[in-house]
Amino acid sequence: MKIGYFGPAGTFTEEAASQREGELVPYSTIPEVFEAVHSGEVDQGVVPIENSIEGSVGVTLDLLAHQYLLKIKGEIILPISHNLLINPDAELEDIEVVYSHYQPLSQCRLFLEKMGVRTQATRSTAAAAGMIKDNKWAGAIGTRRAAQLYGLKIAAEDIQDHENNMTRFVVIEQEDHAPTGKDKTSVVLCLSQDRPGGLYQILGEFAGEDINLTKIESRPSKEKLGSYIFFVDMEGHHKDLKIMKVINRVRSKVGYIKILGSYPQEGDD
Structure with missing residues (x-):
């Protein structure tokens, strides 16, 4: 079983996809995940569809509605805890700009305003972590796994504005699930x-x-x-x-x- 997901490694989508049994295959965009499932390059795809703070992921809804005949076969609900990642040689007061995907930047708005830093959106949280690994003046919002992958340290934990931060992911496949009663x-x-x-x-x-x-x-x-x-x-x-x-x-x-x-x-x- 090959499972495509919105990557790269170190993202929350990878964490969600890892709950499925199979070989994980990262893709750079959500449309690429849909196309991989459609073409048979992978058996399933895992993509985000909704966050409890920021609402729905429009591109996922649009692809389901307009472009593909793929089916939702499952859902994965993941608690989201955001962390501020920085270079090992940096301190919190050194940070001038914070990179991340636009959703985490929005979900941590109050924390970032209090820091008084500039923000820059990136393709994914993992991509942001990769961008700052050699930059003492930049931080990234990302996962603990991203910190491990890119040799970063966690300067602040649980920085999201709301405690009950959940993201819902869907598993897409050629066919949906048989009835289970629930x-x-x-x-x-x-x-x-x-x-x-x-x-x-x-x-x-x-x-x-x-x-x-x-x-x-x-x-x-x-x-x-x-x-x-x-x-x-x-x-x-x-x-x-x-x-x-x-x-x-x-x-x-x-x-x-x-x-x-x-x-x-x-x-x-």
């Missing part, structure tokens, strides 16, 4: 433009079958200004009878609906 289903749908109260009616269909929605989020459809698609997560498997009934009824009331996958709910083992 599942979640993700769909994306587009409302018909000429149907007033369309979203209200759709939500009513789920409520009528007592289906719990765990997430609903809108994103631009990329067709025109003011046109949106909706991502919906619900409890249950798309092969469950009541889920099948609702989805069939919803099809007649929307422009389109696409099942992104059914998979076991994380933490319900």
Whole structure:
């Protein structure tokens, strides 16, 4: 089993992917992970989809909705603890600029403002760690593993603005998961433009079958200004009878609906 992930080594996505059994293969971007799974270069891919502080990862949602027919086969929820990494010869007061992926920079905004440093976004947390290993005046926000990989020291731990910082990752594959009895289903749908109260009616269909929605989020459809698609997560498997009934009824009331996958709910083992 080969598992592609949004790398390089030393990222939180690698930590999430390491929970799967198989050979880990890093890719530089999220689209490259999708393409590797699509082409069969790897069997599965692991990519971030949502953070409890900063919200959804737009590129992952867009690739699922618009560009690939891949399915979500699993989810991994990881507690995120950010650390400030610096050169072994540096001290905290030496740091003038901090590098990291834009998400950690946002999640540690208050800490960085208190430091009074400049910030610079990078492709990943691991890439940031690699950039500063020979720079006494720069720091990086990254993982403990990144510190080990690049010979850095941890100058400050748990620097995120909020304690309950969690990131949700999804496992993508050609097919989704068989029913387990404790599942979640993700769909994306587009409302018909000429149907007033369309979203209200759709939500009513789920409520009528007592289906719990765990997430609903809108994103631009990329067709025109003011046109949106909706991502919906619900409890249950798309092969469950009541889920099948609702989805069939919803099809007649929307422009389109696409099942992104059914998979076991994380933490319900």
